[in-house]
Every structure is written in structure tokens, then in C-alpha cells.
Amino acid sequence: MPEPKSRKTPEYRRIANDLRAAIDRGEYQPGQRIPGENDLIRKYEVSRNTARDALAVLRHEGLTDTRRGAGNFVRQFKLIPRPANERLSRSNWGEGRSIWSADMQGRPSSEDVTIGEIKAPERIAGILGVPVGGRVLRRSRVHLSEGRPVQLSTSYFPASLVAGSPITQPDSGPGGVYARLLDLGHPPARFREEVRARMPLGEEAKALKLAAGVPVVHIVRTAFEEDGTPLEVNEMVLDGNSYLLQYDIDA
Template sequence: MPETARQIADDLRARIESGELVPGDRLPGEPSLVKTYGVAKMTANQALKILVSEGLAVARPGSGTYVREFKPIRRVANDRLSKSRRDAGQSIWSADVAQRALVTDVQVYEAEAPRQIGRLLNLGPGAAVIVRSRKFVVEDRPVQIATSYLPADLVRETAIAQPNTGPGGSYARLAELGAEPVAFSEELRARMPSEEERTALNLAAGTPVLEICRTAYTEDERPVEVNQMLLDAGSYVLEYRLSS
């Protein structure tokens, strides 16, 4: 019985995970898969597309499909949000990428809070927020789009309303304003991207995204930031360290 595309992809994935196929290696092409598994060319093509959509491989037109060379980003929530990190003047992103090449495109502006954001920040109708929109590119690969919303009455005319917030980032500046975030909640879901999102993150067709919404709270439980993040699912490993 011919193997299915999913079974072929599982076999190839196992070879990648075992180290038999290493980053940069060319995967077996459609003719080889057709011969090895006794399947139609379309099935072989679908198997390769599965690995591309999972972020394990990249297709190079006219050349073939190769094991992806980009090392996934390990996002450890506990480390990136630690007070000790921002007290040392380190950004949240330094926990994710360490010494890897990072380029950030930042846009900052004031606007009326969207209804859902206003609700999460406990703002009244028509209240203004400072919006910080960022696109993160690691080693020439777009990996995340993030948009933060902060009460304008709190952060207007501060470094938070500037592209460069300074050492320790926005949370360090909030601490200086007497509104230090000490607790966080995150909601996460996986979904398929819109065409606009797919283009912005340069995603291969069929690649899902991770949508994370984080709210930051002060010691008196005041919400001071909502951050909506969109991650290329193929570029990330999410780690949470929990204790009972």
C-alpha cells in the first residue's frame, strides 16, 4: 500500500531529528520519494510541503527542498519577564536571541484605544493609548510582529513614547513612573495567518502563527500594558517553567 504524504513527512522528520539530515542538507526530491515509497508525484510534493509548513525545511525554486538552517528561537517566558533582567538594563528580547543578529522596525504613535484594548486596560470610552508597533527580524528572517498599548495619560512625553525606550525597555521606564509591572497574564492560540500577516512574516503557504496577548499588571493589579504578539510558529519553541 502506498505511503501517505503524512507518513513520508514523518519519516523525513525523524531523519532530521536524529541528525541523519542536518541543516543545509538537500531532502530527497520528488522522483526519489516516488521511487522509494511507491507514491504519485503529487503525494511526494505534499510530503515536502508539510515539512516546509512546519518550519523544518525550505523550498528553493529550481534547486530543491533543504533542511532549514535557521535555529528556532527558544522563548522562555520566566526568563524574559524577570525583574533582574530589566534591572540590569537588558531587554526582553535579549533573553530570546542572545548574540544573534536582531533588527527591529519600531513605530510609535498615539491613538484612541480599540474597544478590546480599552477593556483590558480599564480605560474609559475614547481614552488614548500610546501604541508601540514592532517587527522583529532575526538573521534576516521576520519572526514576530508585536503591538503594545499603554495608557497615554501614564506614558505620554516619556521615553516609552519614543522608538528607543532605553536600557531595560518599557518595563524599566514604567518602574521609574511608579507603575512597575510585577504580574503578567498571557493568552495563546494557534491559527492560520491572514494574507497580510503571511506577507509581513514572509511565511510559506500553510504555515501557522502563534498569537499571544500579554497583559502586565502593577502590584495593586492595575493593567499598564497590553502586548499583542504574532509569531511565526516555525521559528519558535515556547518554554514555561512552572512550580507547584
């Protein structure tokens, strides 16, 4: 067979490298099936576990999807642009469009909205500037794109700030929660987003139907009033392969 580039590269990695190179060369297009376990067993004369290990490398790199009973398929990445600055500009939410619908080009959708008052978790209390255990309103939702769950979002507000407002209702009305904060006399003036990449927890992987080897983007957004008072903390977990985050910055 081909020359080992290094005596000590394990067989399963060499096989994985072969397959990856073939994908990069375009021999297997997105959505197409690549050779399966039995193909690799025959071609490379290895045991089943070694063939499996090779395929697992690609799966964990996020290059392929594995479908039981069918095979391994080159994954396709279609990115959802997420222009943070436009999304959060007052001219956007100030005029009856919600942040999320702006995202989806007029095809808003979310499900499993759950709302309730809870005792502030420590990290949220710290950001919102309320006592640990103080009351906060929690709004949780799953956002869909083309029927697929792509984002988990949980917002926290000081309970006293939003009591009795539509923010406590599943449908927060035109312009979303930021427009309602404006109605309450507390328009958000600045936002800060803190972004991390990590692997999903088991629950997140399930809720977002993530394939193995797909990282998530974890965003914590804080909305501030003009005077610097924090109004809302929004924790989001996005399918890392599906999103392209865009930020505009002035020099």
C-alpha cells in the first residue's frame, strides 16, 4: 500500500488521512457516502475496530455524519449569518421587529417558551447586580431554523423591573423584550456579548440534535441601560457549525 509517512503513524490515522484527503479533493461531495467499515476492512486489510476508529476520527472532526444502517456521509455546512450589530440596533427592535425575526429574514419561529420567576443563580445575580437568591424572571426558548433547533436561549430580568409587563408573557409583543423595556422607561443603550466555544453538554447536544463532533458557541449577552445598569442577561447556546457571528467594531 502507500508509503507510511512515519513509521509510527497508527494505521487508523493513516486511513482517516486518506479519507480526509479524498474529501478535500472533492472526490466525495457534501451529502455523499464515503467508504464504510466493510469497505475499509477489505481495502486496508484491517480489523473492524481499526476501520471504525478511522471513521470515528472524521466524525469527531465534524467532517462526516454517521447514520446507522446507512453509512458515513460528508457533512454540509450551511451558515446562518448572525450580524450582531444590526440585530441589536435600536432602529431594529424599536420598530416592532423582534431580534430573532430579524435573524431569520422574516421567518421567526421558536418553541417551548417557558417563563417563570426563580431565585437568581449565582453567576446571573452577579451580572444583574441583584442579591443571590433574589427574584428574577426567566424566559427560556428554543429557536428553530427550517424546522431544525439551532439555538437555546435563556433570558434573565430583575423580577421587580418587569413585573406585570408583557415580558412576563410568552408573547412579548412587537419588537420583543427590548421594545418592552423601552416602554417601561428603561431602553437598552449598550450590549456586551461574551463568546466562548466548547463542546456541548449531553442535554444541549440532545436539544439541538447535534451530531458528534459539533461544538457549540456559548454567548452571554448583557443589556445595559444608558447609565450602565444591567437590564437583562441572555445566555445562548448555538449550533457551532450553523452560525457565522458577525461583529462590527469602530476604531
